[in-house]
Amino acid sequence: MGYFPFYIDIENKKCVVVGGGVVALRKIEKILPFKPKITVVAPEICNEITEIDGLEIHKRKFLDSDINDAFTVIAATDNNELNAYIFKLCQEKNILINTVDDKEKCGFIFPALVKKENVTIGISTEGKSPIYARFLREKIENALDENVDRAINILSSVRNLIKREIDTEEKRKLAFEQILKLCITDINKVSDEKIFEIISDLK
16 A cells, blocks of 8 residues: 655644654754654754754653654664654554654655745655655756746735636636746746736636
8 A cells, every 4th residue: 555645734743753863863854844843852862953943852761751742753763672662652642653764663654855935745655765756856856946936826826816706616727727827938927917817808
């Protein structure tokens, strides 16, 4: 079976990272842009992690109570027995867990992420080939130019206007498609006048 790509709001939700090395750092860097409340627990924690603002740091061994009220947990230690124990604990408490480099002990996996302003794209090979997922990520990143976010903001700004001014779903779809085409062909030609002209023609 594959992994369904849920997109979940993790802002201000408690995320516990057990481990303080480079692997833990990589996971932290992936979720940081989405603004969770991150707690890091490990006897040794690298400087790159301790220098990140806003993290709650506990420089000690893991305690069962560390995952109380956690929304998700990342087990990123170099101790397989400890990672397995944390996985079992999370299963008992119905907490989503990612165990680094152990697909069988994951409630979710990390995709290769493309994040550009309002666009977030997750790429997964179901854990079979992370290097190919990274290759696809790089291709997509190169395909996203600086106008992507401008186009999304334009299309977002006209949603209520189109819903208010155009009665049918079919014509609303046409309006969005025409404005999108204009954004793709020459975003600098997009203006309020041109948008109103497209809407008026479809009313």
